[in-house]
Amino acid sequence: MQKSLKDNTVIVTGAGGGIGRAVAERCARLGMKLILLGGNNREKLRETETLVKEYSFCLTYPGDLTDLEFLSRSVENAIEKCGSLDLLINNAGTAANTPFEKVTPEEFDRIMAINSKVPFFLTQKCLPYLKRSSAAAVINIASVTGHAGYPMQSVYSASKHALLGWTKSAASEYYKENIRFHAISPGGVYTDMVKVTRPDLSPEGMIMPEDIADIVEFILTHRSNAVIDEIMLHRSGKEPFLV
Ligand SMILES: NC(=O)c1ccc[n+]([C@@H]2O[C@H](COP(=O)([O-])OP(=O)(O)OC[C@H]3O[C@@H](n4cnc5c(N)ncnc54)[C@H](OP(=O)(O)O)[C@@H]3O)[C@@H](O)[C@H]2O)c1
Known part of the structure; x- marks a missing residue:
């Protein structure tokens, strides 16, 4: 049976474009209250906000x-206004296309921070609120590079391995409290992002952001005893069962 998500409150990070925007719009269409958290490009975030507000309540925190x-501060302010939190979607991320020998300590720290440290501490911040929800879930947008090393993506790959690492630990710590990761x-x-990291790929055969929104919707609306830990996806032009 499909679970209704109407009036659940969800935080989506990095919703100014790409996957985050598609996921935020889908959550709004499903009747969820949206908290759009973070984004340096205020104009793009405002566009998402306008889109989302066609369907649902939305608070936006650029930064x-x-x-x-x-x-x-933003999480505290948002929860004060919404009253509760049910779902967290850690989507914001960044990547680079840098040869291993050219990676600087600054680039290393920046990518590790956005892709692993930020979602870690955001999740930590949200946990007291999620514990009060009857069906809490955290969805982390990881990557196939969390399973394999791709050339020119050493730090990105390390950051997604790190993200997946703590996701597994947190899932084990909290499943008995009914919080799913x-x-x-x-x-x-x-x-x-992919236009920067993989300029060699053409749009044909690529996954679309709406495909990820479909997966998010499926996970959240099928809260049964068959629990999905991770879903891996590859573009149709790539050989199957490889990462
Ligand atoms: N595209 C792919 O092929 C692919 C594959 C696997 C996984 N992913 C993952 O999917 C997620 C979304 O990526 P995308 O492909 O949709 O790329 P995108 O369009 O570049 O979106 C990334 C989002 O993260 C936000 N962000 C980055 N750094 C931030 C910071 N310091 N503070 C606040 N917001 C920040 C960006 O906001 P601003 O632009 O406003 O800063 C942007 O909205 C990422 O975690 C990425 O690693 C993508």
Whole structure:
């Protein structure tokens, strides 16, 4: 039986475009109350907000998520206004296309922070609220690079391995409290990010952001005893069963 998500409150990070925007719009169409958290490009975030507000209630907090004070303040303010929190979708991320020998300590720290540290501490911040929900879930948008090393993506790959690592630990710590952790690990989604990291790929055969929104909807609306830990996806032009 499908679970209704109407009036559940969800935080989506990095909803200014790409996967985050598609997921936020889908959550709004499903009747969820939206908290759009973080984004440096305010114009793009405003566009998402306008889209989402066609269907649902929405609070928006533009800003740099690596500022953990901002993150903490925003969550507290949002929960004060919404009253509760049921779902967290850690989507914001960044990547680079840098040869191993050219990676600087600054680039290493920046990518590790956005892709692993920020979702870690955001999740930590949200847990007291999620514990009060009857069907709490955290969805982390990981990557196939969390399972394999791709050339020019050493730090990105390390950050997604790290994200998947703590996702597994947190899932084990909290499943008895009825909080579910899920990872979605795609490869090759047609967004601004992939245009930078894989300029060699053409849009044909790539995964679309709406495909990820479909998976999010499926996970959240099928809260049965068959629990999905991770879903891995590859673009249709890539050989199956490889990461
Ligand atoms: N595209 C792919 O092929 C692919 C494959 C596997 C996994 N993923 C993952 O999917 C997620 C979404 O990526 P996407 O493909 O949709 O790329 P995208 O369009 O570039 O979206 C990334 C989002 O993260 C936000 N963000 C980045 N750094 C931030 C920061 N410091 N503070 C606040 N927001 C920040 C960006 O906001 P601003 O632009 O406003 O800063 C943007 O909205 C990422 O975690 C990515 O690693 C993507």
